[in-house]
Amino acid sequence: MKRIFSMLLLGCFALKSFGQQKPNIIYILVDDMGYGDVGVFFQNERMKSADRSKPYQITPYLDEMAASGAIFTQQYCNAPVCAPSRGSLLTGTNQGNAHVRNNQFDKALEENHTVGTVLQQAGYQTMAIGKWGLQGEEKAAPYWPSHPLKRGFDSYFGYIRHMDGHEHYPYEGIYRGKKEVYDNYVDVADGLEKCYTTDLWTAVAKKQIIEHTKGKEADKPFFMYLAYDAPHAVLELPTQDYPKGLGLNGGLQYTGKKGHMINTASGVPDSFVYSEYAKATYDHDNNPSTKELSWPDTYKRYATANRRIDDGVGDILQLLKDLKIDENTLVVFSSDNGAAVESYLPAKYVGFEPTFFSSNATFEGIKRDVLEGGVRMPVLATWPKHIEAGKVIATPSMLSDWMATFADMAGIPAPARTDGVSLLPSMTSKGKQKESLVYIEYEGEGRTPNFKEFDPSHRGQKRGQMQIIRMGDYKGARYDIKSAADDFEIYDIVKDPRELNNLASKSGFEKMQQQMKAAVLQLRRADTEAPRPYDTALIPAAEVSAKVASGVVQQFFEGDFPWVVATDGLKAKKQKISKSISDAKSTKKKGMFLYTGFVKVPTDGKYSFSMKTSSKAFVRLHQANLFDADFGYQAGEELTAEVFLKAGYHPVSVYLLKNSKANETIHIKWKSASQTNWRNLEASDLFHSK
Incomplete structure (x- = not known):
């Protein structure tokens, strides 16, 4: 597939702007971390409030990443669960045109353009690490039809199967037992005793970056898709504290020794809690006169899982500095959907509720909801000398915009099927940012949780068929859709992020209601494997004002x-x-x-x-x-x-x-x-x- 491009093509795009080697790109994706779980997005506010009834987490390295680059305050995932969200990210298509929809985990990612194939074509070495879950099940392991090596990646190390990613120890899982970890097509799990997956993926990422910069293809840029499987599912703990130091000579190291594959593969699995959380207490009844209670172990586990990711990100960022490639590397961090209620722990533990830390910030809704709490993502991007430090990007966008963005950076046009737009103008303040299409459709099971922190209108709400669309500052949302005629709830999502003031019945919003109903039919293609009640609705014609x-x-x-x-x-x-x-x-x-x-x-x-x-x-x-x-x-x-x-x-x-x-x-x-x-x-x- 790889070709040599004409100078005409290369001259048209980003290399002309940057006047340097194509930048390396690292995209870090975590699983079920809420918008509010990151310090700079919300936890720091809880800390500064000094309110003992509001426990908080700390994420110092993610906060440093934000300070050195940009935060996206209005970026959305493409779906409120991981499989379609990740599928849309990798293919650059929104859920109106996507192949993987609803909660179709382990469905084969279509044989088409991906972020990997696009960047391979642009001359990148492409690496995927961690959770995949889009391999298809038509063939036996390890030759799945949509193995990462068949979808644009030169190398892969991680969990192929979706359900394997629910366990954070491939060898000694406390709940679900032994899992398979693939190094390309070879299952290497037998050598991974005591390897906590957050540590393992971080160590492999560092190893591959070092090998690339010192290897035969060091003159090529690299793209790394680093997909952690935490904090989702079994809230297991690391074996020990994070190794001292960071980067080239410290932090996590891949030893390559069977039974001690990484330098934290010793001690006791599922044992370590960060000191700031181990003895943490909180004012459980919001009454200063009563004795505070210890955090339940479930929340110590959740906070530790997030802090471990934070350490891993800091380790990788320091490595880039040590190798002197940080100024030519874009690093992006995001979650795949909002925080959930899943913890999959044994019965002795209390269940996890994201309201304990306000994991989804002040937004209502959780994973599986199209309320903001389920779909607003904590997105950070750092690229020294290209992204202004401390930049806040409030322009609405989606995870599916990153394919077009990376193509733009690589000096190659995105495929025509891409639904996203390049976010480079917003990040670098060069050029005019095109408007991103923010659209989600999803069929969800169950109802929204009955959390007392949620407005009564959002408690116990049946999910069913759901949709959202953004038009400027306004969000249209529909739940339990029965037909294309169902009205959207309409919110000024900038002024009303909790979605409390439905403007749909207000005077002046009649036209927007009709525009939303028309737009959600015009931007999508029906999929028989994910049927919708509006699949056969007549698509409205365009309003043609000119002759x-x-x-x-x-x-x-x-x-x-x-x-x-x-x-x-x-x-x-x-x-x-x-x-x-x-x-x-x-x-x-x-x-x-x-x-x-x-x-x-x-x-x-x-x-x-x-x-x-x-x-x-x-x-x-x-x-x-x-x-x-x-x-x-x-x-x-x-x-x-x-x-x-x-x-x-x-x-x-x-x-x-x-x-x-x-x-x-x-x-x-x-x-x-x-x-x-x-x-x-x-x-x-x-x-x-x-």
Whole structure:
């Protein structure tokens, strides 16, 4: 797949801006850590309040990371549970177009572009460490169809299976027993006695960074996806205190010795609690005259798990400094969804409730909810000399925006199927930040918890089918959806982050209600494996204010592109009005044609579309993926799709790759439910704004 790019392509993108070697990228993802669990986001406020009824955690290294870089105060996960959230992160698609939806853990990540394949193409060495859970189950271990090595990563070390990630000792798990840990395709768990996984993943990450910088491919940038499986699930403890020192000569070290694989693989598993938590007490009844109680062990465990992650992040950041690569390395930290109620501990322990530490800050809702507590993420990014220290980025965004961001940094265009936008302008204050589409759909089991800290309107609320969409400062939310006609609750989420003042019935919000109902139909593609009650609702036409004329806008972008590309940051070489979307004969140069305009739908109803092309192509209807004929597409293969459309003008974007001197052809046909024969999408069907 790897190709040599033309100087034209490389000159168009980020390398031109940075004028240096492509930056290394480390993306650190943790499991079920709440927005409020990080000091700089909320725990420091609890500490400063000196309120003894409000226990707090400390995260000194994450706070240092925030001080040296940026915090994102309005970044959302793509779904309120880990499998779809991580799948969307890796593929750059939101849940309206994603392959992994709902809680489909262990489902195969589709064979398509990932952050790994994109950065491999840009010349990066790619590494994945930790929890995967997207391998598919069609084949026996270790040759799963979506093993990380088959999805763009040059190396992998970690837990492949989702459920294995519920246990933080692969060899001596106190609750679920022995698990498998894979080094590429080899299970190496038998050598991992007493290896606490947070320590193990950190030690492996340090080892791989050192080996890369001193190895044969040291001239190549690297991308590391470091996915911790804590603090989620069994709240197990480390074997001992964090090793003294950090970085190259201290902290965690990978020894490579069986039975003592890392330097904390000694002592007693599940035994160590940080000193600041071991004897911690709190005013349990909010009455200073009564004796304070010790923290329940469950919360000592949770705080220790988070503090251990904090130490690991500090260790890695110091290593980058020691190796003198910190100024050319972007490090991003995030959780995959909000804090949960799961602890999976034996019965002698009290259950975990995220309200003890206000793990989701002042937001209401938890993991599995689309209330802010379930979906607002504690995101940090540091990149010395590129991101201003102490920067606060309040622009709404999603985890699926990171693929486009990393592609931008690497000097390569993102694939056209990517739903995200580059966040580089927000981070570096260079250029104009495009608006990110914040959209989530999810089918959740059960109800919201009956925590006394939550507003009565949010207690015991049935989840069912849920959706949220952001429009500026306003969030639309629906729960237990029965049809596309259900109203959204509407909140000014900036002024009302607890979602207490529903504006939907207020005068002046009628139009926004209709815009939200239309948008959530226009931006998604139905998936039979994750059915929704609005899958067959008629998709509203666009509001076309300008006059329209026959034909579509045809643009040609010159370049030796590795795939069908998003055109952000590209300038069209040629542009004209074309009467059809059928051929590309206007140039012999390599590049990509983009046709944009409207399909005029004559009557309400179900419509079938078909497409085949001699090259690679991609088609969007509104913002939904209609046809993906890019990754793995065989020339001449016919693709079909069915959509439900209201009469009117529906925006269409057709991308056609031209990587040879031959003329490329694309044929799109359609028919209504009442028609037997297909007909070409032709001039009488196509329009553009004048």
